[in-house]
Amino acid sequence: MVGTMDEGRIIEYFKNKSILITGSTGFLGKILVEKILRVQPDVKKIYLPVRAVDAATANRRLQTEVIGKKLFGLLKEQHGKGFQTFIDDKLVPLAADMMHHNLGLGDSTLRDLTQQLNIIVNGAATTNFYERYDVALDVNVMGVKYLCQLAKKCSNLEVFLHVSTAYVCGERQGVVQERPFREGETLREGTYLDIEAEMRLVGEQRRQLEDGKAERKAMKELGLARARHFGWPNTYVFTKAMGEMMLQKHMRGGGGHGIPVVIARPSIITSVHKDPLPGWIEGTRTIDAILIGYAKQSLSCFLADLDLIMDVVPGDMVVNAMMAAMSSAASETPVTVYHVTSSVRNPAAYAVLYRTGIRYFMENPRMGKDGRVVRTRPIHFFRSIASFRAFMAVAYALPLQLLRLLSLLCFGLLFARRYAELSRKYAFVMHLADLYGPFSLFKACFDDLSMDKLRSSMAAPPTIFNLDPKTIDWDDYFYRIHIPGVMKYVLNK
Numbered sequence: 001m002v003g004t005m006d007e008g009r010i011i012e013y014f015k016n017k018s019i020l021i022t023g024s025t026g027f028l029g030k031i032l033v034e035k036i037l038r039v040q041p042d043v044k045k046i047y048l049p050v051r052a053v054d055a056a057t058a059n060r061r062l063q064t065e066v067i068g069k070k071l072f073g074l075l076k077e078q079h080g081k082g083f084q085t086f087i088d089d090k091l092v093p094l095a096a097d098m099m100h101h102n103l104g105l106g107d108s109t110l111r112d113l114t115q116q117l118n119i120i121v122n123g124a125a126t127t128n129f130y131e132r133y134d135v136a137l138d139v140n141v142m143g144v145k146y147l148c149q150l151a152k153k154c155s156n157l158e159v160f161l162h163v164s165t166a167y168v169c170g171e172r173q174g175v176v177q178e179r180p181f182r183e184g185e186t187l188r189e190g191t192y193l194d195i196e197a198e199m200r201l202v203g204e205q206r207r208q209l210e211d212g213k214a215e216r217k218a219m220k221e222l223g224l225a226r227a228r229h230f231g232w233p234n235t236y237v238f239t240k241a242m243g244e245m246m247l248q249k250h251m252r253g254g255g256g257h258g259i260p261v262v263i264a265r266p267s268i269i270t271s272v273h274k275d276p277l278p279g280w281i282e283g284t285r286t287i288d289a290i291l292i293g294y295a296k297q298s299l300s301c302f303l304a305d306l307d308l309i310m311d312v313v314p315g316d317m318v319v320n321a322m323m324a325a326m327s328s329a330a331s332e333t334p335v336t337v338y339h340v341t342s343s344v345r346n347p348a349a350y351a352v353l354y355r356t357g358i359r360y361f362m363e364n365p366r367m368g369k370d371g372r373v374v375r376t377r378p379i380h381f382f383r384s385i386a387s388f389r390a391f392m393a394v395a396y397a398l399p400l401q402l403l404r405l406l407s408l409l410c411f412g413l414l415f416a417r418r419y420a421e422l423s424r425k426y427a428f429v430m431h432l433a434d435l436y437g438p439f440s441l442f443k444a445c446f447d448d449l450s451m452d453k454l455r456s457s458m459a460a461p462p463t464i465f466n467l468d469p470k471t472i473d474w475d476d477y478f479y480r481i482h483i484p485g486v487m488k489y490v491l492n493k
Contacts, residue, residue, distance in 0.1 A: 005328055006459040013327035014040040017158075018116040022098060022147065023123030024048040025065045027282040028163065028269060031319045032121065033066060034276065037090060038075050039464060047113065049096035049103055049124075058093040067091070070489075074276040098124050098143035102150060114153040119326060122147050123163045125243075129234040129435045132216060133223030134202045140239035141195060141246055148250035151259065159260050159329040160251060161322060166267040166311065166341050166446050168241040170232050173443045175344075178337040178450050180263055181244040187231025195242055198226065233438040248335065260329035266318045266340040267446065271485040273314035273477060274466070279485025280315075286439055287312065287350075289432075291357055291486050294379065295366060295493070301391070303433050304440040305383040306351040311343040311446060313469060314477070320465040324454055336450055342469035343445035345452075350440075354379070356478040364487075385437045389430075396426050 014036055023029040036043055048066070052058035066072075067087055076083045096103040102110050126139045144162065151160050169176040170187040186193045205222055209215040223235035232238035244263060251261045271281035284292060287310055290302050321340045329336065342348065358376060366374040382388035403419045455467045462468075487493045 004459050005324065005454075005457045007462055007464045010324055010327045010465055011039050014119075014323070015042045016044045017118045018045045018047070019043065019119040019121065020047045020049070020113065020117055021121045021123060022049055022143075023125060023163070025050055025061065026123060026125075028266075028315055028318060029123045030066055030069060030071055030282075031272065031315045032123070032322065033091070034071055034075060035316070035319050035323065037086075038078065038276065041086070041090075043090060045092055045116065046090055047092045047094055047117070049094045049098070049105075051097055052093075052095040054095050055093070058095040062091060062093040069282075071272075071277055071280050098146065099138040101146055103146060110150075110153075113150070115155065117154045118156055118158045119161070120147065120151050120154070120157065120159075121161045121163070121322070121326075125163070125240065127236055129236045130220055130431075131223060131235050131239075132219035133226060133235060134206060134219050136223055136235050136239040137199060137202060137242075140236075141242045142199075144243040144246040145250060148247060151251065157259050159262060159326050161262040161264060161326050161329075162243070162247050163322070164244055164263050164265045165237060165240050166265040166339055167237045167439065167442075168244060168265065169444065169446075170237065171438045171442070174445075176339075176444050176446050178265075178339050178447055180248055180335050180337050181241050183245045183249050185245070188229070191230050193230055193242070193245070195245065198242075201226075234435055252334065258334075260333065261335045262322075262325045262329055263335065263337045264318070264322050264325060264340055265337060265446075266313055266321075267311035267342065268313070269315050269318055270312045271314060271482045271489075272316045273472060273481065275316045275464075279481045279488065281482075281485045281489050284490060285312075286436060287353060288486050288490065289436070290353065290379070291483060292491065294357060294361065295487065295491060300377070301380040301382065301388075302440075303385065303388045303437055304350050304381050306354055306381055307349055308441065308443060309343045309347045309445060310350050310353060311341050311442075312348060313340055313342055314472070314482075317466060317469065320462075321451065321454070321467050324465055324467060328454060328457070338450045338454070339446040339448040340451060341446040341448055342472075344448055346469040346472060346474070347445070348474040352474045353478055354381075356475055357483060360479055360483045384441070385433065388433055388437075392426070392430065392433075396422075396429075400426060 019036070021029060021033060024033055033046060033048070036046065048062060050058050050061045052061055079086045094105060094109065096105055122144065124139065124143055126136055151157055166176070168181065184192050184194065202222070205218060206215065209218055227233065227235050227238035230238065232241065247261065247263070251259065268286050270285055271279050318340050321338060325338050358378070361376045365376070368374045382391060400419065400422055403422065451467065
């Protein structure tokens with residue numbers, strides 16, 4: 001049960017703590033590392049496993065891919081010339097691999113960790129919707145297993161936080177509850193998910209494939225086929241659901257040690273809202289495809305219903321929720337799921353993104369290659385996959401067939417090349433629609449009762465740890481912060 005909390009209690013919780021954070025080179029991981037260091041400089045140690053061949057390479061990755069980012073600018077200002085000394089004292093890069101037992105760490109390092117660690121945060125994941133099945137299983141599922149095994153060896157561990165995704169629910173409608181997945185549970189009636197059997201299936205498939213390119217494609221297709229067989233729309237959310245099952249299996253009841261387990265399920269994580277650098281973002285979020293396509297002048301239509309809710313949460317708010325959840329975790333509730341979402345508390349429709357995008361590009365005109373201003377035109381939206389496919393068939397598939405016929409009749413190499421080029425683009429667009437359609441047309445909302453209890457427990461309105469999406473004016477956020485952030489940090493404009 002969550003008692004009364006205030007920001008001071010959250011900050012104090014991390015004092016003199018030893019923390020292991022996987023996925024620190026990712027977008028959310030960087031925000032978490034920076035926040036802990038900034039609000040609690042008396043944290044004892046933060047261990048950061050990164051994929052590297054040795055300690056020197058791990059340290060180089062830490063310097064360039066984590067603390068070398070603009071996100072750490074405020075922290076650098078606070079510490080001045082002592083910044084690097086502070087970093088060297090607090091952050092410990094580890095040459096590790098999530099896909100190996102004990103993370104591939106040496107015996108002495110492992111012994112130190114099991115004696116020192118108070119907190120484990122698992123933020124490592126592959127987020128590619130169309131990932132190779134073997135890779136997704138290794139990172140999103142087996143990586144969880146190995147980290148759980150490590151956690152059970154830690155004599156002073158206080159909490160284990162696992163970052164999942166709200167979309168492990170698949171293509172459901174209505175209200176999605178904050179409930180962890182049970183082992184073997186699927187989204188398709190009459191099926192049972194045996195993770196060990198899936199691992200064996202992958203092994204058998206790989207043994208039959210010798211060519212690297214053929215193996216890559218086969219593994220991607222296998223992941224998508226298995227996901228849809230069990231009721232999930234893509235490999236990413238499918239394997240993240242399996243990761244939750246693995247967590248339940250190995251940490252049930254705290255793994256026999258009474259360790260509280262927290263599952264944070266953010267929805268679509270967007271750019272930093274306020275703290276420490278508004279608009280900062282890395283990578284492309286699902287909803288940013290429309291912004292980037294429009295900015296590159298290559299988007300005239302899109303698959304989305306503007307009346308539907310796009311559940312988005314800024315990255316700094318997700319980290320605030322994670323830190324508050326860790327500091328309030330209690331052993332009497334072994335597994336707590338938090339939906340770090342906005343669709344119930346402060347829903348924003350896709351129309352918000354569209355109107356703010358049009359406004360932004362009207363007031364910040366794009367320049368074409370010829371140096372002329374590109375006119376801001378409206379985008380046509382399709383409210384269903386069926387209507388989108390019908391449009392694509394008439395506008396592109398039929399002309400493609402005509403082009404193919406011309407290439408055959410005229411024996412024209414030019415026609416043949418043009419046909420091959422357009423055919424690839426058409427297949428790519430249809431593939432994207434197939435992958436992202438379930439999200440752009442998502443009709444469920446996420447119950448956030450556990451998060452609401454956490455928010456309600458705050459003794460005073462938070463300033464450092466804002467957990468409430470209701471405080472966000474979405475129009476202002478997208479127009480003034482997020483869209484400029486995508487232009488600056490993703491497109492370098």
